[in-house]
Amino acid sequence: NAGVTQTPKFQVLKTGQSMTLQCAQDMNHNSMYWYRQDPGMGLRLIYYSASEGTTDKGEVPNGYNVSRLNKREFSLRLESAAPSQTSVYFCASRSIYEQYFGPGTRLTVT
Amino acid sequence: KQEVTQIPAALSVPEGENLVLNCSFTDSAIYNLQWFRQDPGKGLTSLLLIQSSQREQTSGRLNASLDKSSGRSTLYIAASQPGDSATYLCAVFGSGGYNKLIFGAGTRLAVHP
Numbered sequence: 668n669a670g671v672t673q674t675p676k677f678q679v680l681k682t683g684q685s686m687t688l689q690c691a692q693d694m695n696h697n698s699m700y701w702y703r704q705d706p707g708m709g710l711r712l713i714y715y716s717a718s719e720g721t722t723d724k725g726e727v728p729n730g731y732n733v734s735r736l737n738k739r740e741f742s743l744r745l746e747s748a749a750p751s752q753t754s755v756y757f758c759a760s761r762s763i764y765e766q767y768f769g770p771g772t773r774l775t776v777t
Numbered sequence: 778k779q780e781v782t783q784i785p786a787a788l789s790v791p792e793g794e795n796l797v798l799n800c801s802f803t804d805s806a807i808y809n810l811q812w813f814r815q816d817p818g819k820g821l822t823s824l825l826l827i828q829s830s831q832r833e834q835t836s837g838r839l840n841a842s843l844d845k846s847s848g849r850s851t852l853y854i855a856a857s858q859p860g861d862s863a864t865y866l867c868a869v870f871g872s873g874g875y876n877k878l879i880f881g882a883g884t885r886l887a888v889h890p
Contacts, residue, residue: 700877709781709866709882725877757820759878764809764828766868766878768821 669693671769673758679775680748688743688772690758698761699741700725701733703754704771710757716741748776779804779871783881790857790888798852798884800867805845811878812841812852813866821866825852857888 671692680686692699697718702710702725712725716735730752732744745752753776758769780803790796800810809828813821825834825841827850833842840853854861864883871879 702880707882709880710868711880712877715877761878765823765826766811766870767823768813770820773818 671758671760671767673756673769673772675772676770677773679777680745681777682749684748685744685746686748687745688756688758688774689740690742690769691740692758692760692767693739694760694762694767695738696760696762696767697738699735700759700761700766701731701741701743702757702759703727704757705754713743713756748774750776752776779807779869779879781867781869781879781881783865783867783884785884786882787885788887790886792857792859792888792890794857794888796854796857796886798854798865798867798886800850800852800881802848802850802869802879804871805848807845807869807871809870810841810843810850811868811870812839812850813868815864815866815883817863824865854886857886859888859890861888862886 674689700715701713704710711727714733716722719738734742756772782801784799811826812824827834827843838855843850864885866883868878868880
């Protein structure tokens with residue numbers, strides 16, 4: 668039982684490049700989330716998906732797009748990376764009561 | 778808008794002390810509250826989950842309480858150990874169509890031998 672998995676673990680991009688962060692969960696959860704974590708700011712919600720086929724904006728959606736490919740997978744895309752998007756990105760899924768997190772992707776944009 | 782505040786932001790104590798970490802939230806309409814631990818460079822590990830109808834939860838040396846009416850939760854760590862050194866995050870899951878977890882900024886704990 669892998670829980671929530673994320674790829675890649677680390678990534679360095681140049682300004683203007685694009686990339687997709689992948690997330691998958693094997694717990695049959697309906698809800699999935701993408702957060703970013705910056706020093707001193709806690710975790711901030713980028714986008715979430717309450718169920719397959721639906722997505723909604725969180726607190727900081729600008730510069731990102733998401734796709735809920737199926738019940739298991741929820742990807743986050745940066746179309747044109749900017750230095751302000753340097754951060755650690757966490758994917759999560761949620762049961763009825765509790766939230767489970769992936770190990771994170773550390774992204775640096777130069 | 779729900780806001781979560783954690784006090785103190787950082788704490789350094791000698792081994793063996795009993796600790797209290799505080800979390801407050803502005804909107805008492807919550808489904809539950811979750812405490813997480815995060816080690817440097819790692820992901821989040823769930824420690825305790827308190828439903829809105831509960832007053833406290835215990836796991837080993839950890840005890841978390843919830844006072845929904847006053848918008849407060851405390852995490853009590855008994856007999857602290859160097860292995861407890863980490864950042865502790867509090868998060869609330871709101872009701873009223875609020876399908877997301879809102880986090881505090883965390884308390885960074887260092888327990889020295």
